[in-house]
Amino acid sequence: MNRKAGTVVLIFLLAGMLLISGCIQNEKTETPVNTKSPEAGKGDENMDIQNIKVSSSAFAANGSIPGKYTCDGANINPPLEFEGIPEEAESLVFIVDDPDAPMKTFTHWIVWNIEPVAKIEEDTIPGVEGVNDFRKIGYGGPCPPSGTHRFFFRVYALDRQLELKAGAGRKDLENEMIGHIIAEGELMGKYSKK
Structure with missing residues (x-):
């Protein structure tokens, strides 16, 4: 037993x-594997993604973004400068977002098929624009509901132009970027709503 x-x-x-x-x-x-992020473009074939230095004459890295470039001011994009764009770059993509937003990372601006230039002037449309999380096409400046938020101005150099229609959303843009990122960089600024 x-x-x-x-x-x-x-x-x-x-x-x-x-x-x-x-x-x-x-x-x-x-x-699940996240394949929708531009980071997913960093496959084995793109191990050597170069660094682009992003700066602005309007604010220092980790500094305060002037009100002029926010929803409290003129709500226009700040001037941006880039160093280290690879010669083989066919286009640039620009994404501005706020990871400190209450519900999710809030997208303020997406632009693609920008000529590989060293500077974007303030208050310009440098390429094809998509829909931001304000549900508008174009730039929507920092506008945090409360407290100080961080805003990232990210640039990606691609090895091709994108076949994406104006008004597309961020997910569509990021899907098109997968496997084509050859360099990237970012500038972070902070803002507290008045």
Whole structure:
């Protein structure tokens, strides 16, 4: 009887281990892979993504963004300068966002098919614009509901022009960028709503 009971316990233990092992295996294979981010473009073929230095004559890195470039002011894009754009770059993409927004990262501006230039002037449309999270096409300046937020001005150099219509959204843009990023950079500024 004891031997029989021991065998039954052993069978249950083995079955339990197999069940747990199967659950862990399934959990690993069901973990989603984020392929919608420009970061996903950094596949093995793009291991050597170069760095672009992004700066602005309007504010220093990690400094305060002047009100002129926000919803409290003229709500125009600030001037931006780039150093280190690769010669083989066919176009630039520009994304401005706020990762400190309450619900999700809030997109303020997306622009693509920008000529590989060293500077974007203030209050300009340098390329094809998409829809921001204000549900408008074009630039929407920093406008945090409360507190100080960080705003990232990100540039990506691509090895091609994008076949994307004006008014497209950020996800569509990021999908088109996958596998074509050859250099990138960012400038971060801060703003507190008045």
